[in-house]
Amino acid sequence: MKDTALKSILDVDRMIHEPARLAILTVLSAAEQVEFLFLLKVTGLSKGNLSAQAQKLEAAGYVETTKGFRGRVPVTSFRITPAGRKALAAYHTQMRAFLPKQPSK
Amino acid sequence: MDSDRLTHMQDVTRRYGKYRPCGAGLGVLWGGFLLGALALMLLEWAWHEYGVHATASQTLWRFLRDTRLTPPGWLQLAAVISPFVAWLGLVLIQQWVDGRFGAVTLDATSECPPWRPRGPQWLPPVMVVVLACALGGVMVWDGQAFSRGVLALLAIAAWTLVWGRASRDRLTLLVMFAVSVPSLYVIASTDPDANFTAGNLLIFATYLLLMIVLIVQGLTRFRGFLRVSAELSTLRPVEE
Numbered sequence: 001m002k003d004t005a006l007k008s009i010l011d012v013d014r015m016i017h018e019p020a021r022l023a024i025l026t027v028l029s030a031a032e033q034v035e036f037l038f039l040l041k042v043t044g045l046s047k048g049n050l051s052a053q054a055q056k057l058e059a060a061g062y063v064e065t066t067k068g069f070r071g072r073v074p075v076t077s078f079r080i081t082p083a084g085r086k087a088l089a090a091y092h093t094q095m096r097a098f099l100p101k102q103p104s105k
Numbered sequence: 106m107d108s109d110r111l112t113h114m115q116d117v118t119r120r121y122g123k124y125r126p127c128g129a130g131l132g133v134l135w136g137g138f139l140l141g142a143l144a145l146m147l148l149e150w151a152w153h154e155y156g157v158h159a160t161a162s163q164t165l166w167r168f169l170r171d172t173r174l175t176p177p178g179w180l181q182l183a184a185v186i187s188p189f190v191a192w193l194g195l196v197l198i199q200q201w202v203d204g205r206f207g208a209v210t211l212d213a214t215s216e217c218p219p220w221r222p223r224g225p226q227w228l229p230p231v232m233v234v235v236l237a238c239a240l241g242g243v244m245v246w247d248g249q250a251f252s253r254g255v256l257a258l259l260a261i262a263a264w265t266l267v268w269g270r271a272s273r274d275r276l277t278l279l280v281m282f283a284v285s286v287p288s289l290y291v292i293a294s295t296d297p298d299a300n301f302t303a304g305n306l307l308i309f310a311t312y313l314l315l316m317i318v319l320i321v322q323g324l325t326r327f328r329g330f331l332r333v334s335a336e337l338s339t340l341r342p343v344e345e
Contacts, residue, residue, distance in 0.1 A: 019343050019344050020343050020344075022111070023111070023114060023343040026111045026114055026115055027114050027115065027118050029115065030114075030115040030116075030118040030119050030122075031118055031119070031122050031209045031210060031211050031212070032210045032211055032212045033208075033209070033210040034118065034207070034208075034209050034210075035203070035207035035208045035209070036207065037206060037207030038118075038121070038206055038207030038208065038209050039207070040207070041206050041207065041337050041338075041340075042114055042117060042118060042337060042340060043114075043342065043343045044340060044341065044342025044343055045342065045343055070200055070203060070204065071200060073204070075207075075208075077208070
């Protein structure tokens with residue numbers, strides 16, 4: 001039983017388990033498309049860290065990036081991919097399995 | 106990272122995406138201002154014509170019903186450019202709002218709560234195009250094949266394809282609908298065989314009423330936007 005639990009913990013998707021990336025994917029899962037500026041405000045990450053984490057998620061195929069302009073200002077937008085959504089759901093399922101069951105009243 | 110915090114972040118994102126469109130509701134004020142200004146211009150012109158040409162026993166309504174009036178050039182111009190200026194203003198207001206916290210676009214299916222009847226998003230722009238074509242047809246039928254008025258109606262119909270495709274927010278589309286339709290009737294009243302002026306006053310009154318309802322919705326949306334913006338500023342940063 002312990003071995004199974006340990007294996008489950010080791011199987012956790014490390015790409016999502018990191019708090020910053022988990023926060024980014026969670027925010028993206030609530031919308032169709034989110035701009036960099038909003039992600040910055042809602043997560044409170046620094047620009048450099050947010051950029052780096054988003055690149056990692058993009059490299060993993062969990063996030064798609066679109067670059068455009070608002071007037072003359074460059075704007076970067078992100079959207080979660082179906083693979084990212086699936087991985088996030090699997091991560092939540094795994095995490096719930098680790099939690100001790102609530103005693104019934 | 107605790108799940109409550111993640112849920113809260115999702116909730117803030119959804120609410121922000123819900124309240125953000127139509128310049129966080131402020132776009133409605135812009136649309137209302139334009140429609141109100143156009144209505145005032147129409148009323149001022151009608152009142153002036155009434156003062157100059159009416160007989161002593163004629164009421165304003167009777168005068169407008171019985172007299173063939175053609176709107177002056179400045180009123181026609183104001184009517185033609187209203188939908189263009191309205192949309193450009195909405196875009197600028199939206200850009201200003203998005204410049205503060207960024208844009209969030211929600212899935213089309215999540216924008217409307219399940220208990221509220223969903224109207225098709227294409228209906229307001231399609232109604233404007235149909236009306237423009239119908240009024241243009243009436244003008245051509247009356248023997249003014251492709252007069253300036255018909256071309257203006259077609260220009261507004263073509264512009265509808267731009268704003269109708271660019272937004273799927275119900276409030277934005279209804280604001281553009283409420284600004285565009287009265288403009289169509291002002292332009293159609295340049296048809297010398299028609300006598301639209303009295304009817305136009307009723308049409309403007311109807312659309313101003315619609316705009317008041319939209320302004321209430323816009324202000325409610327703006328209040329929600331202010332709340333969620335304040336919440337965004339107080340969120341704790343994620344551990345790096």
